[in-house]
Amino acid sequence: MIEFIEEIAFEAGRILSAHFRNIKSSDIKEKSKNEYVTMVDIKAEKLLRRRIQEKFPTHTIIGEEEGGIFNKHGFEWIIDPLDGTHNFMHGFPMFCVSIALAEDGIIKYGVIYDPIHEEMFKAEKGQGAFLNKKKISISKTNDLSRFFLATGYPFRAKPYLELYLEAFKNLFLKTAGMRRAGSAALDLCYTACGRFDAFWEMKLKIWDIAAGALIIEEAGGKVSGFGKNKNFMETGCIIGSNGIFHEELQNILETTFIEIDL
Numbered sequence: 001m002i003e004f005i006e007e008i009a010f011e012a013g014r015i016l017s018a019h020f021r022n023i024k025s026s027d028i029k030e031k032s033k034n035e036y037v038t039m040v041d042i043k044a045e046k047l048l049r050r051r052i053q054e055k056f057p058t059h060t061i062i063g064e065e066e067g068g069i070f071n072k073h074g075f076e077w078i079i080d081p082l083d084g085t086h087n088f089m090h091g092f093p094m095f096c097v098s099i100a101l102a103e104d105g106i107i108k109y110g111v112i113y114d115p116i117h118e119e120m121f122k123a124e125k126g127q128g129a130f131l132n133k134k135k136i137s138i139s140k141t142n143d144l145s146r147f148f149l150a151t152g153y154p155f156r157a158k159p160y161l162e163l164y165l166e167a168f169k170n171l172f173l174k175t176a177g178m179r180r181a182g183s184a185a186l187d188l189c190y191t192a193c194g195r196f197d198a199f200w201e202m203k204l205k206i207w208d209i210a211a212g213a214l215i216i217e218e219a220g221g222k223v224s225g226f227g228k229n230k231n232f233m234e235t236g237c238i239i240g241s242n243g244i245f246h247e248e249l250q251n252i253l254e255t256t257f258i259e260i261d262l
């Protein structure tokens with residue numbers, strides 16, 4: 001199964017790389033305010049859906065462009081054909097294909113492929129996490145003041161921007177630095193392999209985080225939600241870290257957002 005997922009992730013990645021820095025304005029549509037889709041997203045998702053349906057015709061597929069609801073029943077594929085669409089549109093080489101497979105609500109497989117840097121991250125539940133066939137693990141940083149964090153701006157939750165900036169400040173002052181690269185899936189992978197010590201963001205979609213969350217856990221890290229509802233797969237409010245200061249990071253975020261229902 002993991003080999004099949006790698007195979008189709010690579011095929012979709014070839015579509016992305018073939019059109020990178022060669023996208024036309026006529027190929028871009030605005031789905032909603034500041035949220036875009038390109039013909040490349042659509043083409044890559046159609047390929048993934050076709051390949052999955054050919055091999056597993058009874059499985060459910062949930063994708064960013066054609067939708068679907070996570071029912072936690074049977075086999076469900078959760079696919080993002082292009083995570084980092086804004087980056088892709090502007091020629092910034094930070095984007096990927098993300099594919100997860102769940103069985104009865106449990107993520108069993110996760111693959112994230114970055115075609116520009118030719119990095120294939122993968123995990124199978126209980127079998128560890130890998131980058132290009134080499135086993136990876138989370139960072140060993142045990143000093144919060146040296147933590148290197150990743151985050152993403154809440155473009156789907158702009159009413160919370162002031163609180164987000166407060167949380168950003170509180171974390172920034174306690175740590176070594178924070179980066180916003182524009183692909184949540186890759187931020188999770190970079191945390192899994194130790195490039196970041198932690199990642200947090202709010203109001204993401206399930207296809208942004210399903211594969212990456214498994215990869216962090218299989219690399220020895222910890223993933224959780226924050227807010228009243230701790231189920232990050234439902235809320236999209238997620239923290240992934242090396243686990244050492246996970247509760248402290250969670251407390252900072254929950255203290256900031258205590259009065260709103262995330």
